[in-house]
Amino acid sequence: MERVKVRDGASLRDLRSAIEEVTGVPSNEQRLSEDQNLLKPGESGKVKLLDSTQGLKHGSMVYLAYGYERDVPAATRKSQFEERAFGTSMTVAEMIAKQTRIERQEQADCASVSLERHAANAFQLYVNQGIAFSIKRCGFMYGTVDEEKNVRVEFIYEPPQDGSKNEILVHAQGTEELDKVETIVGLLGLKRVGYIFSQSSEEKDYLISTQELAEMANMQEEFGDTFVTAVVSMVHSEEGVDIHFEAYQCTRQCVKLRSEGWFKMDEDEVKHSGVSTLVDPREPAKEKPVIVAGKDTNRVDNEWFLCPVKILDHEGLFTSDFAVENRLTAQDTGELKAYLKQRTGKPFVRTLSDFHLLLFLAKNSNMDANDIALIVQAVASQSDPGEGYKIIIESLAGI
Numbered sequence: 001m002e003r004v005k006v007r008d009g010a011s012l013r014d015l016r017s018a019i020e021e022v023t024g025v026p027s028n029e030q031r032l033s034e035d036q037n038l039l040k041p042g043e044s045g046k047v048k049l050l051d052s053t054q055g056l057k058h059g060s061m062v063y064l065a066y067g068y069e070r071d072v073p074a075a076t077r078k079s080q081f082e083e084r085a086f087g088t089s090m091t092v093a094e095m096i097a098k099q100t101r102i103e104r105q106e107q108a109d110c111a112s113v114s115l116e117r118h119a120a121n122a123f124q125l126y127v128n129q130g131i132a133f134s135i136k137r138c139g140f141m142y143g144t145v146d147e148e149k150n151v152r153v154e155f156i157y158e159p160p161q162d163g164s165k166n167e168i169l170v171h172a173q174g175t176e177e178l179d180k181v182e183t184i185v186g187l188l189g190l191k192r193v194g195y196i197f198s199q200s201s202e203e204k205d206y207l208i209s210t211q212e213l214a215e216m217a218n219m220q221e222e223f224g225d226t227f228v229t230a231v232v233s234m235v236h237s238e239e240g241v242d243i244h245f246e247a248y249q250c251t252r253q254c255v256k257l258r259s260e261g262w263f264k265m266d267e268d269e270v271k272h273s274g275v276s277t278l279v280d281p282r283e284p285a286k287e288k289p290v291i292v293a294g295k296d297t298n299r300v301d302n303e304w305f306l307c308p309v310k311i312l313d314h315e316g317l318f319t320s321d322f323a324v325e326n327r328l329t330a331q332d333t334g335e336l337k338a339y340l341k342q343r344t345g346k347p348f349v350r351t352l353s354d355f356h357l358l359l360f361l362a363k364n365s366n367m368d369a370n371d372i373a374l375i376v377q378a379v380a381s382q383s384d385p386g387e388g389y390k391i392i393i394e395s396l397a398g399i
Contacts, residue, residue, distance in 0.1 A: 002072065004062075012053050019064060031065040038063045100280070101291045102300050105251035108307035109225040113151040113194060113247045116143075117313045122320035123156055123196060124232055124243050126327060133201040133234045135163035138170065141194035142185050142355075145226050151193045154316045155355040157181050160326045165200040166271040167211060177325070180362040183369075184355070187376040195219055196230040205304065206274020207231075208248070213276065213302050214265060217250045217258035225252075228309050248307035256303035262289075272300050317382075322357040329361045337397040348390050353379050366396060 004018045016027040032050040044065060056062070066268040096271040127137045139156040146152070159172030172178045185191065193215070208216070208231070221225045228247055235242045250258075257263065257278070264270075278298050280289035288296035292304065321342075323335040336357075343351040352358065352375060362372045371389070378385035 010053060012050065015053055015056075015062075023064070024070065025064065025066045029066050033063050033065075034061065038065050050057060053186050065303075084236075090099050099291055100289060102304050103251075103253065104304060105253065105307050108228075108249040108309045109149065110151055110247075110249055110309050111149040111230045111251070112310040112312055113153065113228045113230065114232065114312035114314045115141075115153045116155060116244065116316040116318065116320075118315070118318070118320040119153065119156045120245065120313065122324060123158075123198075124245070126324065127198040128243055129283040130328065133198065135165060136168045136198055136200050137161070137163055137170050138195065138197035140181075140192055141196055141228075141230065142190045144190060145193055149226050151226055151228050152314065152316075154188075154190060155196060155318050155320065156196060157355070157359070158324055158326050164201045168197060175287075177359075177363065180372075181359060184362060184372070184376055185203070187210050187373060188380050192223055193226070194228040194230060196232065199234075201234055202394045204274070207320075208274065208302050208306060210263065210265070210270035210273055210276045210302060213254065213305060214258055214263055214270070215251065217255045217305075218250070220226070220250055220255050222261055230311070245311055247311040249307045249309055251305050251307060276302055276305075279381070316351055319354045320356065322354045322360065324356050325359055331356070333397055336360065336393075339399060340394060340397050340399060347384075349378055349382055349384055352385065353382075359394065361396075364396060366392070 002022055004015070004022050006014050006018045010018075013027075016030055016032075019025060019030060019032075020196065031038065031044075033047045034050065034055075035047040038047045038049075094115050123137075123139060127133055131137065137158070138161060138165045139158040141153040141156050143151060143153040143155075159170050159178065160175070161171060162169045197212070219229070228249055230245060230247045233244050233246070235244050261281040262278045264279050267277075270276075276299070278290050278300060280286050283289065288298050290297060290300065294299055322339050323329060323331045326333055329335075339354075339357065340351065358372070358376060358379070361367050361375065371392075375389060377387050
């Protein structure tokens with residue numbers, strides 16, 4: 001079948017010209033009829049040939065006979081199967097490749113993560129003794145990554161946040177405080193390398209919720225393939241209560257699926273379930289869009305998407321003894337005075353080597369951007385910032 005278009009009121013001559021243009025059959029060699037017996041051997045001589053276009057309308061079938069062979073293009077597109085060369089076949093591996101299989105990733109892209117012990121201790125003390133694991137708490141980890149993809153965390157910034165048992169709402173994006181954090185971090189030659197959060201004491205039978213998994217995937221996509229997440233939790237044992245630090249990354253497949261919109265995030269279940277519901281954004285009606293362990297399904301245990309990361313600790317350049325930002329107890333000049341008195345007799349640059357103190361000074365209206373830059377650079381090189389800055393900082397504390 002071939003489609004021919006003519007104008008309204010076209011004559012038989014117009015029709016023959018249109019047929020010649022589409023098929024290449026010359027007008028004088030065309031035999032046309034509305035009777036399909038025109039194409040049957042022995043019957044063609046009995047049919048009435050078309051002598052006008054009267055009675056023809058949109059969608060009419062007209063049969064064409066001619067005296068030679070020609071290749072006729074198909075009226076409908078061939079399937080992928082029909083278009084294959086004769087004798088070709090599809091292997092099982094090729095068939096599987098066309099399906100979305102959820103597979104485990106044997107190794108994380110991050111080789112290890114080492115937490116500065118003062119920073120880690122300050123964080124766990126607060127979630128354990130300060131808020132008693134009653135709600136979740138989070139922080140951004142800053143440090144370095146070496147050529148072997150080992151992450152080294154030097155301090156933790158705790159942004160403004162509202163926590164509950166099952167989720168954390170962070171209010172840091174686009175804030176002046178975060179801008180100051182990033183400025184300090186840049187002057188120190190560091191970058192954001194990870195995320196840390198504490199689980200609440202609420203009993204659960206899973207490691208990571210779907211909401212937490214999605215947040216991890218988003219941050220890995222934004223900050224790079226070595227970005228790592230540390231999880232702090234309270235574990236009850238026969239000996240009592242233990243505080244556990246664990247580290248994970250999402251699989252590369254998880255990051256890709258999250259980026260493409262496979263995770264169903266519009267239900268409250270994502271906050272307190274360790275199983276994710278997946279929907280193929282290309283075929284949303286498909287009930288079982290993925291294969292897990294050989295079975296078609298739309299539900300995937302989040303552990304399939306997690307890679308454990310080796311966790312270490314070290315003692316770094318920075319302490320975490322100054323009051324931490326955005327906690328129940330606010331940073332103020334009283335905290336500064338107590339902190340400075342505790343360090344009487346120590347080199348002043350060592351006193352300044354606390355990220356939380358540097359951020360407090362950066363937010364103080366009596367210190368401008370140039371002052372903070374000079375102080376941070378002195379800390380980075382562990383050189384004396386000068387007696388003038390010591391006097392200014394002590395005057396801020398009322399000493």
